[in-house]
Amino acid sequence: MKNQLTAHQLSVLRMVADGRTHSQIATALYVTPKGATATVNRVLAKLGAANAPHAVFLACQAGILDGRPRRHGDHAGYEAHRKRGEDPKQCEPCRLGERAHKQAMKKRSERNREAA
Template identity: 55%
Template sequence: MAGLTELEQAVLRHAAEGLTIAATARAMGKSTPAAQDARHRLLVKLGAKTTAQAVLLACQAGILDGRPRRHGDHAGYEAHRRRGETICDLCREGERAHRRAVAAAAQRNQEAA
């Protein structure tokens, strides 16, 4: 992506998904200051004043494909799995919550029957 480091690309993708910088740092296994530094370098490289403007400029330049990607839930977990990626902690926890909800619904249905 247009001279962006891997970390800057990840920050950009997470920002496009609506994650805060703290959530981005957690998802990447980095410290919040490291993610903030990457965001700052990203803004400078793209000539953006805000993270939202960076996402817009990246979409307009074709750096981001503009398709929303799920993250932090069952769909995000499955997307990681289908792409053969390491599943991030945020999506792993989302999958756990999904499985608990499915089990609880099945239990309620069984009790109602």
């Protein structure tokens, strides 16, 4: 791979790997469908891929995408749902994990105030 993908291009590649259409990608990124298509085409060119499935395959081979299941049940899983445009509250493990994360952050903040 000649050029490294930008963070934006990597997020688009992940959406492609999730099976999103260009319209869905555009909605998630607040861009026009043509803008999403242009970004997907830049990703394909950078990876030397003929099409979107080929790009995902090449990205997995290169270690750009790891193919592991998404995290659930913690703050990172909750945030991943949000970034994909999903309602994280619909995922019970992630909702409970986010609640535990917020409680832990509150306790940490209280300890820091006491120590100061």
